[in-house]
Amino acid sequence: MIPIEKKIDILRIMYLIREFEIASRNIFKAHLAKGEFLGALHNCDGQEAVAASIGAILRKDDYVFTTFRGHGHSIAKGAEPKKMMAELLGKKTGYSKGRGGSMHMFDPSIGLMGGNGVVGGGLTLAVGAALSAQYRCSDQVSVCFFGDGAAAIGAFHEAINLASLWKLPVIFLCENNLWAATTPIKFGCPIENISERAKGYNCVGKSIDGNDVYTVYETFLSAVDRGRNGNGPSLIECKTYRHHPHCMVIPEHRPKDEKQMWLQRDPIPKFEKVLQNENILSNHQQEKIRNEIKKIIAEAIKFAEDSPLPTVDTLYDYIWA
Amino acid sequence: MRDITYTAALREALFEEMEIDESVFLIGEDIADFGGVFGVTKNLLQKFGRKRVCQTPISEGAIIGAAVGAAMTGLRPVAELMYVDFILFAMDQTVNQAAKLRYMSGGTVKVPVVIRAQQGCGTCEAAQHSQQLEAWFMHTPGLKVVIPSNPYDAKGLLKTAIRDDNPVIFLEHRMLYSARQQVPDDTWTIPFGRAEIKKSGKDITVVATSLCVHKALEVAKDNHFDIEVIDPRTLVPLDIDTIAESVVKTGRLLVVHESIAQCGVGAEIIRLITEQYFKAFKTAPKVLGGAYVPMPFAKVLEENAVPQKRDIIETINNMMKE
Structure with missing residues (x-):
């Protein structure tokens, strides 16, 4: 059973992710209107249940390797919205001091090992972090987020194969949002469930409803336990959907009825209803949390806008340690 | 020892x-x-x-x-x-x-x-x-x-x-x-970014890497020109100062390596030296590098795809004529 406070925390993080994504889109559009291009922006609205549930389970010292669609995972791992927003604007105060942007938020001090711009780029790195945890005899786990598209790259095979051979504490967390950029899953994957591949590596595989907080929580919790207890990796596939196209520069191209169906399964109202039915969440409380979140986002935007840009003389800083 | x-x-x-x-x-x-x-x-x-x-x-x-x-x-x-x-x-x-x-x-x-x-x-x-x-x-x-x-x-x-x-x-x-x-009997480390002058000379600077260091040294040993041989040892960071100092002294620069010459190590070394020390050159700098070809199998072809001692000698002779 999930403790009540944890349930409210999960909802709060889901709100925070959603509001961050809405704000980031607005900022991106406002800059675009002025002729300024803020790089690529890959939003994760619709996938919040996965990030928030997992964030509620992981310890601060566990590792998370995320993707170009990584704002939600970063927030769930404890990243500060103001430093994320500053990074989106390329500011000196951002997580990567203006070197990374939307796709590359890092904070090793909270186990956030960064967003990766390369599809599947984190798969083998997460195996290395897990190897490091095993080597140091810590009971940390390493979580690698990736999409259905990344399940088609060669490194997916190499990473799971090695992790299973060496019983490494990795959780391969596939967010299958049914589209790899503009390519539907049926053109990229010949099987119904990506987790079926786990069998080929002698590790545990599960495919679940990624929009259901309790399902994600329970499944992920057992995968984390397996990792911490030295029983090796897990491959979890969370079926979910992003509410927006691949990134800001790609217009909506997905079938209307498909999108409509998934909007009705939006994880946020779905989880609100669950908590209301359990008498954990009142309308008043819901409103109060939403307002807190709106305030955090407003402050983050102000912090980001007020922050200085990196100075040109620092161009070559941070190439070398 | x-x-x-x-x-x-x-x-x-x-x-x-x-x-x-x-x-x-x-x-x-x-x-x-x-x-x-x-x-x-x-x-x-x-x-x-x-x-x-x-x-x-x-x-x-x-x-x-x-x-x-x-x-x-x-x-x-x-x-x-x-x-x-x-x-x-x-x-x-x-x-x-x-x-x-x-x-x-x-x-x-x-x-x-x-x-x-x-x-x-x-x-x-x-x-x-x-x-x-x-x-x-x-x-x-x-x-x-x-x-x-x-x-x-x-x-x-x-x-x-x-x-x-x-x-x-x-x-x-x-x-x-x-x-x-x-x-030595005891242990040692070598800092990055320090080229080694393997043999000093005043007529021509030969920068060579890896196996080509040995080829260049053998050529330098028996040559009637006074050849300076430099091994950069690390390419990043590159000790361009040691190379520059040598070129200022000799006025001639030849870079020798087995890796392909096109867009290669020698091209980069010559870029760096030419941009700053163009006036030091008595003759055009030159690269002897690997041929622009996938490495062939047959010995006779393989040998001719990378610089050999005879190529180094011939190039030095030509550069010294100018």
């Missing part, structure tokens, strides 16, 4: 660094029970155990990726690639990840990984086992590139590479593994 091979020198460096620092470990193919296809890691399994000598399946992407991930999280991995040709499976992990993580993270992530790779030609192994790719890595900001030409440098530079907090590409020439040299 004592006599050791390039292979033994590398093994000593690994052994010593693993003894000093618990966070140093090895990862690669065939490196444990067999001791590496070229024997560099022989007996290290017996001394350090499987935890620290991690033998992998044939998965170059996972070898380098796991090494990078481990480096990001507090360890100092030394990855071995049997042939540098196979790093092409791991170019994402090497170029997109290892090289860029520190910069992309605004200096918050550290990647102290060494990627050792064997390269070179001379054994008729054709196009997919004979490439020499140092120029590719020099082109990538964030990678240090080390290319030792003798046992003393191999040991000293590998120890420095392991202690460095950045990704280091360490390129070993397979024709050098059996090279022998007198070295």
Whole structure:
């Protein structure tokens, strides 16, 4: 059973992710209107249940390797919205001091090992972090987020194969949002469930409803336990959907009825209803949390806008340690 | 003093660094029970155990990726690639990840990984086992590139590479593994970015790397011109000052390497020198590098695809005429 406070925390993080994504889109559009291009922006609205549930389970010292669609995972791992927003604007105060942007938020001090711009780029790195945890005899786990598209790259095979051979504490967390950029899953994957591949590596595989907080929580919790207890990796596939196209520069191209169906399964109202039915969440409380979140986002935007840009003389800083 | 091979020198460096620092470990193919296809890691399994000598399946992407991930999280991995040709499976992990993580993270992530790779030609192994790719890595900001030409440098530079907090590409020439040299009894390190003047001279500067250092030295020994031979030892960082000083003295610059000349190491060295010291030249600088061809199999073709002593002599003679 999930403790009540944890349930409210999960909802709060889901709100925070959603509001961050809405704000980031607005900022991106406002800059675009002025002729300024803020790089690529890959939003994760619709996938919040996965990030928030997992964030509620992981310890601060566990590792998370995320993707170009990584704002939600970063927030769930404890990243500060103001430093994320500053990074989106390329500011000196951002997580990567203006070197990374939307796709590359890092904070090793909270186990956030960064967003990766390369599809599947984190798969083998997460195996290395897990190897490091095993080597140091810590009971940390390493979580690698990736999409259905990344399940088609060669490194997916190499990473799971090695992790299973060496019983490494990795959780391969596939967010299958049914589209790899503009390519539907049926053109990229010949099987119904990506987790079926786990069998080929002698590790545990599960495919679940990624929009259901309790399902994600329970499944992920057992995968984390397996990792911490030295029983090796897990491959979890969370079926979910992003509410927006691949990134800001790609217009909506997905079938209307498909999108409509998934909007009705939006994880946020779905989880609100669950908590209301359990008498954990009142309308008043819901409103109060939403307002807190709106305030955090407003402050983050102000912090980001007020922050200085990196100075040109620092161009070559941070190439070398 | 004592006599050791390039292979033994590398093994000593690994052994010593693993003894000093618990966070140093090895990862690669065939490196444990067999001791590496070229024997560099022989007996290290017996001394350090499987935890620290991690033998992998044939998965170059996972070898380098796991090494990078481990480096990001507090360890100092030394990855071995049997042939540098196979790093092409791991170019994402090497170029997109290892090289860029520190910069992309605004200096918050550290990647102290060494990627050792064997390269070179001379054994008729054709196009997919004979490439020499140092120029590719020099082109990538964030990678240090080390290319030792003798046992003393191999040991000293590998120890420095392991202690460095950045990704280091360490390129070993397979024709050098059996090279022998007198070295000190005690241990040593060699700092990066310090070229060595192997032989001083006043007529022409010959910058040579890896196996070509030996070819250049042999030419210099019996030549009627007074040839200065410089081994940069590390290409990133590159000790351009030592080369420049020599060119200012001799007025002539020849760069010799087996890796392909096109867009290569020599082209870059000449760019750097020409931009600043153009007036020092008495004659046009020249590169003797690998031919623009996939390495052929037949001995007679292979030999002619890389600079030989006769090519160096002929080029020097021509440059000295001008």
